[in-house]
Amino acid sequence: ETGVTQSPTHLIKTRGQQVTLRCSSQSGHNTVSWYQQALGQGPQFIFQYYREEENGRGNFPPRFSGLQFPNYSSELNVNALELDDSALYLCASSLGRESGNEQFFGPGTRLTVL
């Protein structure tokens, strides 16, 4: 059984650029959640996708967008990057969208915005 994988591992961008982060969910999982973890902070919920549809969103602006594909892999897109977007971006997959379902986390993508 393959766990949650994310790519790339690290990424450096400049202000104003756009970035796409990718996540492959664990086999059989139909739900993907994305979190932003700033340095020294706990992860903050960005949004969740369940069976290719957005199923809830945290307090993030519209320039944070996502997609989930038929194989349940997912992308996180961030437009017009700002310095404060520098963070570790975590993807988590689960079997079902309920809060009680265990979420399995990937190792994250470290994004640095200069």
Add this chain to the structure above:
Amino acid sequence: AQSVTQPDIHITVSEGASLELRCNYSYGATPYLFWYVQSPGQGLQLLLKYFSGDTLVQGIKGFEAEFKRSQSSFNLRKPSVHWSDAAEYFCAVGAGYSSASKIIFGSGTRLSIRP
């Protein structure tokens, strides 16, 4: 609004000593509660979770946590820590069912182990 507070930013304990990490939550209904551990360069790993029933829950790696509704607390304990337990620990509350079902994390407690 739901929230999680971990009052201790950094704790250092000696190897073999007992450990208690504090967590307080704010939630209007019976919460789903979690403890996660994050080692450097790693993703988050679930240690244990509480949904209902017995208020003392056992997790992996010898950890346990006790849910106290009257105190809105869910403290994590381990009777004897090992050097490999050094990591960042996050308490979290599950907010919602079906729609906007997200997990809200505390800011974390960094655990250091003294040899």
